Amino acid sequence: MGRYVARRLLQMIPVFLGSTLLVFLMMYALPGDPVRALAGEQTVDPAQIAAMKKDLGLDRPFLVQYGNYLVNLFQGDFGTQIASGRPVADIIASAFPITIRLTLFAFTFTALVGISLGVFAGLKADTLRDRGLLVLTLLLISVPSFVLAFLAQFFFAHQLGWVDPNVSALAEWGELVLPAVVLGSLSLAYVARLTRTSIAENLRSDYMRTAVAKGLPRRRIVGVHLMRNSMIPVVTFLGTDLGSLMGGAVVTEGIFNVQGVGYNVFSALKNREGATVVGIVTLIVVVYLVASLLVDLLYAVLDPRIRYA
Structure with a gap:
């Protein structure tokens, strides 16, 4: 029984990585800009938007963002909500x-x-x-x-x-x-x-x-x-x-x-x-x-x- 449970736990790792990668990719591919949406109808300086993206790490390549997410996840950090600045873990x-x-x-x-x-x-x-x-x-x-x-x-x-x-x-x-x-x-x-x-x-x-x-x-x-x-x-x-x-x-x-x-x-x-x-x-x-x-x-x-x- 112990061997079986250990084998199943090991099988969960690629399933977990694959499913989270797929969800992360879907969110990355969605049209629109969450940072730009914060301003609504107001005109915002593109440099300011670029600076906010850099602070949030949204200007990096997809795989880098996903890697950073996994590293933070295993440390108990689920990220931060952009609009409210509230930690996702609190939500x-x-x-x-x-x-x-x-x-x-x-x-x-x-x-x-x-x-x-x-x-x-x-x-x-x-x-x-x-x-x-x-x-x-x-x-x-x-x-x-x-x-x-x-x-x-x-x-x-x-x-x-x-x-x-x-x-x-x-x-x-x-x-x-x-x-x-x-x-x-x-x-x-x-x-x-x-x-x-x-x-x-x-x-x-x-x-x-x-x-x-x-x-x-x-x-x-x-x-x-x-x-x-x-x-x-x-x-x-x-x-x-x-x-x-x-x-x-x-x-x-x-x-x-x-x-x-x-x-x-x-x-x-x-x-x-x-x-x-x-x-x-x-x-x-x-x-x-x-x-x-x-x-x-x-x-x-x-x-x-x-x-x-």
Whole structure:
């Protein structure tokens, strides 16, 4: 196990460098000048703009800028926002906990409700409740997230008055219920369908017929034999979906005014604040890599036949 973990950690290095390089290149290639945009409509001396670029290191070649970014990153320096002069690390420190709460809320909702619906439908495949689940999940997949967010905001906030339409700056747990449900709805549909298919397939397996023939209680057959083998593809999806929920929070956070990393990424993209975008995306990449490693290690827990040399 130790060798496997060490090998996976080494494999993360080129993935991390490649992904951050790609994001850095995309921000470098965007049209516009973030320093010139600070002046707005005012006329600014080109020498003054050149001096500001030199101070920020924006006049250097792309690879030099990227190399300096990596060196500073490993020292805990994510760069500085050009417009406000605020360190990107401070922006991440204030926004990341909000997105973590929103993501964990959405992830819990997705896992609990999605797996429950999938098991409920998969145990009775090709019945009315199974077809009802397929229709429900197809509806959730078909409706874009921003449409679902506006509909939820209209009915639950404006019509019924159960929640506030916008989240306050504190982003308390109770305020994040509706945004989390909207954020996790698409993933819930995939989890429910994946669980339903996996349950229905494993019910027809030889080991299930053997367990029934032995006279084992149904609770043990379903809870131990069926669930452990059926959860492997679901755990794989949920592990990668954790990073997707964080990255996909841009639209949800914008609609509900949740001032997390998605909100800050959107604002940084509009203002071409490359340091902010690259810093936040770098953190999300790390979350993806760690979640992927944890999912692979969970395989051995769910299926004893899997062993890592």
